[in-house]
Amino acid sequence: MKNNINQKEISKGFKKYEPVSKASFKFFSAVEKLKITLRSESVLVTDSLDRVLAFDFKSPLDVPPFRRATMDGYAILSRDTMGASEIKPTLLKIMGRSNAGEKTSLKVKQGTAIAIATGAKIPKGADSVAMVEITSTNSEMVSIFKKIELGKNVARVGEDVQKGQVLIKKGTLLTSQDIAIMSSVGVNRISVYRKPRVAIFSTGNELVEPGSRLSESSVYESNRYMLSSLAKELGCEVIDMGICPDDKKSIQRRLKSALRHDIVIISGGSSVGSKDYVPEVINELGRPGVLVHGIAMRPGSPTALSIVDKTPIISAPGYPVSAYFAFFTFARPLIMKLLRTSDSHISTVDATITKTLQLSPRMRTFLRVKLDKKKQGNGFRYGAKPISATGASLLSTLTQSDGFTILDNKSVIKKGEKIHVITLRQGKNIEF
Amino acid sequence: MKNNINQKEISKGFKKYEPVSKASFKFFSAVEKLKITLRSESVLVTDSLDRVLAFDFKSPLDVPPFRRATMDGYAILSRDTMGASEIKPTLLKIMGRSNAGEKTSLKVKQGTAIAIATGAKIPKGADSVAMVEITSTNSEMVSIFKKIELGKNVARVGEDVQKGQVLIKKGTLLTSQDIAIMSSVGVNRISVYRKPRVAIFSTGNELVEPGSRLSESSVYESNRYMLSSLAKELGCEVIDMGICPDDKKSIQRRLKSALRHDIVIISGGSSVGSKDYVPEVINELGRPGVLVHGIAMRPGSPTALSIVDKTPIISAPGYPVSAYFAFFTFARPLIMKLLRTSDSHISTVDATITKTLQLSPRMRTFLRVKLDKKKQGNGFRYGAKPISATGASLLSTLTQSDGFTILDNKSVIKKGEKIHVITLRQGKNIEF
Numbered sequence: 001m002k003n004n005i006n007q008k009e010i011s012k013g014f015k016k017y018e019p020v021s022k023a024s025f026k027f028f029s030a031v032e033k034l035k036i037t038l039r040s041e042s043v044l045v046t047d048s049l050d051r052v053l054a055f056d057f058k059s060p061l062d063v064p065p066f067r068r069a070t071m072d073g074y075a076i077l078s079r080d081t082m083g084a085s086e087i088k089p090t091l092l093k094i095m096g097r098s099n100a101g102e103k104t105s106l107k108v109k110q111g112t113a114i115a116i117a118t119g120a121k122i123p124k125g126a127d128s129v130a131m132v133e134i135t136s137t138n139s140e141m142v143s144i145f146k147k148i149e150l151g152k153n154v155a156r157v158g159e160d161v162q163k164g165q166v167l168i169k170k171g172t173l174l175t176s177q178d179i180a181i182m183s184s185v186g187v188n189r190i191s192v193y194r195k196p197r198v199a200i201f202s203t204g205n206e207l208v209e210p211g212s213r214l215s216e217s218s219v220y221e222s223n224r225y226m227l228s229s230l231a232k233e234l235g236c237e238v239i240d241m242g243i244c245p246d247d248k249k250s251i252q253r254r255l256k257s258a259l260r261h262d263i264v265i266i267s268g269g270s271s272v273g274s275k276d277y278v279p280e281v282i283n284e285l286g287r288p289g290v291l292v293h294g295i296a297m298r299p300g301s302p303t304a305l306s307i308v309d310k311t312p313i314i315s316a317p318g319y320p321v322s323a324y325f326a327f328f329t330f331a332r333p334l335i336m337k338l339l340r341t342s343d344s345h346i347s348t349v350d351a352t353i354t355k356t357l358q359l360s361p362r363m364r365t366f367l368r369v370k371l372d373k374k375k376q377g378n379g380f381r382y383g384a385k386p387i388s389a390t391g392a393s394l395l396s397t398l399t400q401s402d403g404f405t406i407l408d409n410k411s412v413i414k415k416g417e418k419i420h421v422i423t424l425r426q427g428k429n430i431e432f
Numbered sequence: 433m434k435n436n437i438n439q440k441e442i443s444k445g446f447k448k449y450e451p452v453s454k455a456s457f458k459f460f461s462a463v464e465k466l467k468i469t470l471r472s473e474s475v476l477v478t479d480s481l482d483r484v485l486a487f488d489f490k491s492p493l494d495v496p497p498f499r500r501a502t503m504d505g506y507a508i509l510s511r512d513t514m515g516a517s518e519i520k521p522t523l524l525k526i527m528g529r530s531n532a533g534e535k536t537s538l539k540v541k542q543g544t545a546i547a548i549a550t551g552a553k554i555p556k557g558a559d560s561v562a563m564v565e566i567t568s569t570n571s572e573m574v575s576i577f578k579k580i581e582l583g584k585n586v587a588r589v590g591e592d593v594q595k596g597q598v599l600i601k602k603g604t605l606l607t608s609q610d611i612a613i614m615s616s617v618g619v620n621r622i623s624v625y626r627k628p629r630v631a632i633f634s635t636g637n638e639l640v641e642p643g644s645r646l647s648e649s650s651v652y653e654s655n656r657y658m659l660s661s662l663a664k665e666l667g668c669e670v671i672d673m674g675i676c677p678d679d680k681k682s683i684q685r686r687l688k689s690a691l692r693h694d695i696v697i698i699s700g701g702s703s704v705g706s707k708d709y710v711p712e713v714i715n716e717l718g719r720p721g722v723l724v725h726g727i728a729m730r731p732g733s734p735t736a737l738s739i740v741d742k743t744p745i746i747s748a749p750g751y752p753v754s755a756y757f758a759f760f761t762f763a764r765p766l767i768m769k770l771l772r773t774s775d776s777h778i779s780t781v782d783a784t785i786t787k788t789l790q791l792s793p794r795m796r797t798f799l800r801v802k803l804d805k806k807k808q809g810n811g812f813r814y815g816a817k818p819i820s821a822t823g824a825s826l827l828s829t830l831t832q833s834d835g836f837t838i839l840d841n842k843s844v845i846k847k848g849e850k851i852h853v854i855t856l857r858q859g860k861n862i863e864f
Contacts, residue, residue, distance in 0.1 A: 100638035119750065275531060
């Protein structure tokens with residue numbers, strides 16, 4: 001009977017899984033050679049949250065640009081307070097007041113003081129500020145109950161930031177604090193990389209859009225929405241190219257028009273079934289084509305990584321959990337590479353695994369866990385309970401997890417082992 | 433001389449700092465009594481990332497809604513493969529094909545098989561799927577080289593999700609995975625809490641807008657932009673009320689019109705200088721007024737927490753770093769409370785402090801640190817190097833930090849102590 005076997009059909013099964021590290025190396029070194037560059041664009045600083053800075057941000061000025069009081073009190077000469085104490089205060093004549101934002105021509109001389117507000121310019125002559133809490137006053141005189149050190153409560157010119165100093169490095173994913181510091185040096189527009197354009201479509205005759213009626217044997221689309229949302233979270237512009245029927249011509253047409261964007265992500269059709277045309281279509285469409293197909297990761301093994309002309313293509317498996325980890329492992333670093341950032345959008349917590357578990361050796365396993373927070377000393381620690389070792393089709397294993405850990409080529413993980421858990425719900429279980 | 437002291441002026445200094453826990457309790461228990469409710473609103477599931485779910489999301493259907501193949505292969509009867517092996521395969525007649533998304537009237541009987549694609553409906557009669565990798569075929573017959581267990585590669589009806597099952601709990605900050613699971617059960621619109629409306633203004637005659645010219649003694653506004661961005665990150669709608677001059681009338685007017693929003697945040701004017709009118713204005717404007725003023729935290733001690741009529745007001749200090757921690761400590765949990773979510777938007781890493789440091793006892797210290805990643809076993813660990821114990825005015829101490837740790841009432845932290853670091857730049861230094 002064996003003679004009758006259709007060899008072509010058999011060879012469609014994955015003969016070999018490429019290790020993740022090798023697959024990544026093949027794909028990313030090929031991507032490197034494409035020299036994809038995103039031009040930069042100018043945006044308002046106030047609109048720059050989560051954008052990636054396209055240049056080293058240097059301060060155009062000193063901060064503070066003038067000597068400034070850091071406390072409310074009295075601008076004085078330090079030496080006037082020599083020997084001052086609770087029972088023998090220094091008594092100084094108040095010559096006026098310097099408020100924040102006001103110019104002042106007042107000068108401080110020996111035996112005098114000028115009332116001053118936080119942030120106000122230090123008047124000429126003064127070298128220190130006595131904070132209001134250690135003084136008492138009638139309207140004309142101020143008593144200072146303590147010796148004031150030279151320079152006390154005075155911010156020097158350029159103490160915070162010097163003109164020309166690099167405040168934020170190129171490639172930084174901008175935070176609210178960055179917005180504040182750019183504003184504080186007077187800048188209201190900056191250059192960031194334009195958003196990578198990611199074209200996403202799904203393949204599958206069984207797929208129907210949520211909100212419509214589910215006919216017999218059909219399935220609601222979910223991957224495309226998940227992948228789109230993940231890409232948007234990483235700062236991409238998503239071009240939603242819908243659901244593509246499972247035939248070569250349609251996939252070819254869809255893929256061809258997707259190729260003018262920066263990245264293409266295809267959900268489904270990447271396995272080895274007779275209707276999984278995606279790798280075939282990719283190879284027919286252009287060079288170099290499929291670089292890797294079949295990766296030693298679980299979930300996610302049917303993932304394919306390709307380049308056609310100048311466009312990287314990630315073919316994510318149709319199973320939602322597999323698609324999630326294909327995105328995590330290949331699309332996320334690809335997007336970061338295009339944006340020239342090393343800010344990885346990941347948060348981890350350290351945890352201890354609560355159960356011994358058998359794993360597939362020679363595989364990368366994405367083990368989903370539930371976290372259990374326990375008090376420890378004045379802090380806390382986490383127990384990580386595996387929620388399911390399998391179930392690539394079961395989206396609920398992802399939504400019900402608090403995070404996952406990455407285990408490479410291990411045949412077993414033992415109860416009590418320490419792991420890094422990448423969190424799936426930011427800030428859940430963390431209180432401060 | 434002491435008799436001449438103006439007691440009123442002296443009392444303007446903070447006589448006492450309220451511990452953070454006590455300040456929080458006073459403020460949040462008063463907020464609780466206001467029973468602020470955000471109505472819910474309907475949004476597209478695809479637009480629901482980072483919104484907070486306003487109800488328990490229950491599945492309207494079983495998933496899968498029909499028995500489904502989880503592998504490409506052949507739908508068969510398990511008992512037909514009894515005794516099958518590499519050298520003695522079971523031979524079955526192929527009666528047709530069941531593709532994903534197609535209806536089928538085919539039936540599997542003893543001695544027959546139906547070719548089936550992943551996701552396709554299992555034909556009547558079949559109880560298992562032999563995966564393609566362990567078969568060979570010519571167009572009419574398939575050889576199966578292994579015994580197939582009953583139910584193998586078949587997803588049962590409701591195996592992933594049962595109709596009526598709660599898939600996502602009320603109060604969840606929605607993720608891309610949540611979007612996927614909601615889509616997968618056919619739902620395209622859901623109810624989320626409307627965005628809390630946060631009115632933000634700054635006080636200070638010294639403040640000028642970035643992008644304009646800096647006159648002598650003036651300072652560029654930065655806090656308002658930082659606070660706005662932080663509020664937006666937490667899912668708020670921000671009403672930017674600009675810069676308010678340092679006079680009672682102006683502050684009064686500005687605050688009055690801010691009060692019709694859900695939360696008011698004021699930057700500056702909350703200290704004890706003679707131009708710090710904010711607490712005074714709040715108390716004059718309505719009941720109960722200022723609840724806490726002066727908090728045992730560093731930076732951030734001049735923070736004031738108030739309620740006027742039904743609106744909580746957070747007065748953040750004018751120093752940017754103080755303002756950041758005032759937001760973190762009071763505005764962030766307030767926003768979470770309004771949104772009825774416990775997802776705290778925080779990520780932490782465990783680290784070891786690299787330097788012994790003196791602290792202010794009876795204070796909460798927000799110690800900013802730089803993280804240094806070191807390999808350890810097959811994972812890594814972090815060293816945390818304090819970058820500055822002081823410097824509330826120095827925004828750069830915040831932007832150059834990787835995170836901060838919270839130390840309560842400690843007079844010293846010793847080199848080697850373990851701490852939880854709340855990260856300021858998500859995913860920096862983390863590679864996977």
